[in-house]
Amino acid sequence: QAEIDRYKARIKALLKEKDACLVAHYYTDAIVQEIAEETGGCISDSLEMARFGTIRPEQTLVVAGVKFMGETAKILNPEKRILMPTLEATCSLDIGCPIEEFSAFCDQHPDHEVVVYANTSAAVKARADWVVTSSIALKVAEHLEEQGKKIIWAPDKHLGEYVQKQTGIEMLMWDGSCIVHEEFKAKGILELKSVYPDAAVLVHPESPDAVVQIADAVGSTTQLIKAAAELPNETFIVATDRGIFYKMQQAAPGKTFIEAPTGGSGATCRSCAHCPWMAMNGLQNIVSALETGEGEVLVDEALITDARRPLQRMLDFSA
Ligand code: 13P
Numbered sequence: 001q002a003e004i005d006r007y008k009a010r011i012k013a014l015l016k017e018k019d020a021c022l023v024a025h026y027y028t029d030a031i032v033q034e035i036a037e038e039t040g041g042c043i044s045d046s047l048e049m050a051r052f053g054t055i056r057p058e059q060t061l062v063v064a065g066v067k068f069m070g071e072t073a074k075i076l077n078p079e080k081r082i083l084m085p086t087l088e089a090t091c092s093l094d095i096g097c098p099i100e101e102f103s104a105f106c107d108q109h110p111d112h113e114v115v116v117y118a119n120t121s122a123a124v125k126a127r128a129d130w131v132v133t134s135s136i137a138l139k140v141a142e143h144l145e146e147q148g149k150k151i152i153w154a155p156d157k158h159l160g161e162y163v164q165k166q167t168g169i170e171m172l173m174w175d176g177s178c179i180v181h182e183e184f185k186a187k188g189i190l191e192l193k194s195v196y197p198d199a200a201v202l203v204h205p206e207s208p209d210a211v212v213q214i215a216d217a218v219g220s221t222t223q224l225i226k227a228a229a230e231l232p233n234e235t236f237i238v239a240t241d242r243g244i245f246y247k248m249q250q251a252a253p254g255k256t257f258i259e260a261p262t263g264g265s266g267a268t269c270r271s272c273a274h275c276p277w278m279a280m281n282g283l284q285n286i287v288s289a290l291e292t293g294e295g296e297v298l299v300d301e302a303l304i305t306d307a308r309r310p311l312q313r314m315l316d317f318s319a
């Protein structure tokens, strides 16, 4: 604890000294969210993390999350310095959607509107007409349908399937997935429900359809935290990264949160309800990024111009 307190004190001093603020995703470790909270920073979902950077006066943003979040911050705030505790933290959805193949796919369907999830590279965003996050995915798809547009949806096939089922809109889909959410299994959740029959099941739409089907609430991280507070249940089985428990417990004190079972265990489990890339963010590398300036996110200027358009559209649409 003494060491943690030392790191925290150092981060607080450095943030002041460097005119910086900290923005963290709900999936980072509790200690990272705690320091973001204590320093007046932001803990949020992907959408509000993106917006937060644009409304803060500080010239440096420290983004505790994964690469696409740092890139989004840079694209929306090119004049600011964006630091990340590590530049190694990526995302399986980003990896699974390389720009050359994706661009060729889009070229084959020039009459389609290209909608990409925020969990993509700057280059993929630059090829897109829209960027969405899970909190506005349904609304954007409905909006495009009303305008009579055909849609390419990338890269998350599970989120895409969820949107298709909810809205009845047919979309051309990329075959990507999140290694964390893909592990949740409906069978295990139903078995757990038989032990806790009054528990409500909270599911992020990056999960497979069979898991979404048995959910009491489906939504982005922010929407799931809200559901935990608003639903009358005292117990919840949660099918998303366990980092979210930190805020869920704050939002719904006294309630019980249980991790949804995943497909594997021990060495056979690739993610076990915690994103290995989100877990790379810690107090030590936050200190080091602020002290050394290493971990600065740089994005090609031409990409910034092209990727900013669909990102700004996302912020305006959800304002
Ligand atoms: P949201 O926080 O936008 O729901 O997204 C979850 C996610 O995949 C972040 O990696």
Ligand code: SF4
Pocket (backbone or CB within 6 Å): 027, 066, 090, 091, 092, 093, 119, 178, 179, 180, 181, 206, 241, 275, 276, 277, 278
């Ligand atoms: Fe990507 Fe999944 Fe990790 Fe989110 S939890 S950053 S979608 S791998």
